[in-house]
Amino acid sequence: MHFRIRDGVTLDLLPSKQFKTIGIKVDFVAPLSVDAITARALLAQVLETSTAAYPTQTALARQLSRMYGAVFGISVLKLGTKHVIRLTCSVVNEQYLNQFAEKQPLFEQAMDLLKAVIFEPLLPAGNFDAPTFTQQRQNLLAAIKSLDDDKQYLANRRVQELVFTEPAQAMSALGDTEKLGQLTATDILQTYHEMLANDDVHVAVVGDVDADRVQKSLATWPLTGRTVVDASPYYHWDARSTVTQGDDQADVVQAKLNLAYHLPVYRDDPDFLAAVVFNAAFGGTPLSLLFTNVREKASLAYYASSSYNPFTGIMGVQSGIQAKNQERVVAIIGEQLADLQAGKLSAELLHEVKASLLNARLAGLDSPQRRLTGLLNTQLTHMTEPLKSWQAKLDAITVADVQRVAQKVTLQATYCLHGGDQDAE
Structure with a gap:
């Protein structure tokens, strides 16, 4: 079941009684740009660790625990000519819980959590929290460096650098250490606002949940319409005659x-x-x-x-x-x-x-x-x-x-x- 929510915002629903969980995925999709990859990766790190309501990783973890061990995460990936910031959340279908007494069902709690992460980040004084920003920049730096510890990954990236003339195609979805060192909290705030205003948004839900329930929850999200540019996701390039x-x-x-x-x-x-x-x-x-x-x-x-x-x-x-x-x-x-x-x-x-x-x-x-x-x-x-x-x-x-x-x-x-x-x- 596919729904157009607004220009550039879609919802896909896969109703299924096969699973005991309800899975939610939100993809923010932007054109792949070598200048934006690192900033978007750092933004994902910062958003994943805190919100205004849950200002620390501990507070966020406690909320997930209260939601009967809900699983939440944010990742980044490259797909052809696109860069994707992906949020996922999975919760138990409460019908499988004995004596479930919550006033608000778990699916709605999960949608509210995602809403808080996306639209209500921790922004004291109008910018990202300085200690959180610094810590997550350090964590991302460590993550990028650790990629090179995987020698097979490193060899694969190097061979792609030999092939692609477009640097973004050879770069990791996590970005570049040099660019990372130059980024400020203000840069990430700008990236955040650009993501909310311009990215295509694809929401998807799988599990035993009906369309009315999903659309009702999604209607509370302050998603605005955005200009739809239906650019090809395929990266075309010309083969060389020499190896x-x-x-x-x-x-x-x-x-x-x-x-x-x-x-x-x-x-x-x-x-x-x-x-x-x-x-x-x-x-x-x-x-x-x-x-x-x-x-x-x-x-x-x-x-x-x-x-x-x-x-x-x-x-x-x-x-x-x-x-x-x-x-x-x-x-x-x-x-x-x-x-x-x-x-x-x-x-x-x-x-x-x-x-x-x-x-x-x-x-x-x-x-x-x-x-x-x-x-x-x-x-x-x-x-x-x-x-x-x-x-x-x-x-x-x-x-x-x-x-x-x-x-x-x-x-x-x-x-x-x-x-x-x-x-x-």
């Missing part, structure tokens, strides 16, 4: 070899589902060619997998290797792609990866969070696919379809994060 190579030395025993490919098939492309199947067969599942031939048969990788982003037209390969084997691993990965480009895909593997994708889709229906998350994709792309229709399309995909997609793939960059002499043996 860019990079490497760095770090304190690692196991080298991280990442490859980036141009895969110009987006979510709205007729070949989208064939691209999903291609990625699953290439390296996206434990059944894949990369897992079987690079890790299992050749024993040249501790792990080897691929991932496909239909909003940015990029496919990445991630592997953990001994640095001395880099050339051999790159060659064997290239052989697996060449085989798919030549149509060398067994009927058995095609059947198995299709079954794996179907199982993953069915499993997602049992997850309230995954169902809520999928709704934003639907909003941004204006595309939805009922399960039966999707399954019929999946069943119909042939080796020739996978081959056609594979032939569109071109290697753009390789990057190896290695330990120098440490991983030479």
Whole structure:
């Protein structure tokens, strides 16, 4: 059930008696901008920790406890050409609680809590609380730095820096440490007001709750209409004719070899589902060619997998290797792609990866969070696919379809994060 609340403000409701909880998601969506990513990430940190009514994290935690262990959080993410500040709250459906005696049902309490977080932040003297701002800026700095402790994440970001000329596409959704150090509470206040006034707002609810009840609660939120700019969420870029190579030395025993490919098939492309199947067969599942031939048969990788982003037209390969084997691993990965480009895909593997994708889709229906998350994709792309229709399309995909997609793939960059002499043996 989809409702337009105001210009730029929508509500999606997934009524279901399947779950014992009611899940709420609120997405504030803005164009992806390298200048705004860090400020929006810091804003999310500040909003998550305090409100005028609950001025400390302890006070907020106590309120969640009073709501029978409600779960609340704010996160940020990048989706193609969009940056998203996402608030989530999950509460128990009170019909499953014995002798529930609250005057206000838990769903309404959750909506009021989200309202307080969004519209009633802690603003003493008209600006964000200084100690809260300073602490959360420090926490975000630590979070950004900790990302680089994950060497596979670091290698993936570095290979994207080699590919993308647009810095925002390579930057973490948490932002940049240099920019973070320059931000003030006044900057974040301006970002907050811009978010409330200009961001597209997508509210979604899943659980045993009816539309009237949801709309009544949402009607108390002071959301104003905003200019709707229906810009494409897809980031299009041109492939290069040469492969860019990079490497760095770090304190690692196991080298991280990442490859980036141009895969110009987006979510709205007729070949989208064939691209999903291609990625699953290439390296996206434990059944894949990369897992079987690079890790299992050749024993040249501790792990080897691929991932496909239909909003940015990029496919990445991630592997953990001994640095001395880099050339051999790159060659064997290239052989697996060449085989798919030549149509060398067994009927058995095609059947198995299709079954794996179907199982993953069915499993997602049992997850309230995954169902809520999928709704934003639907909003941004204006595309939805009922399960039966999707399954019929999946069943119909042939080796020739996978081959056609594979032939569109071109290697753009390789990057190896290695330990120098440490991983030479």
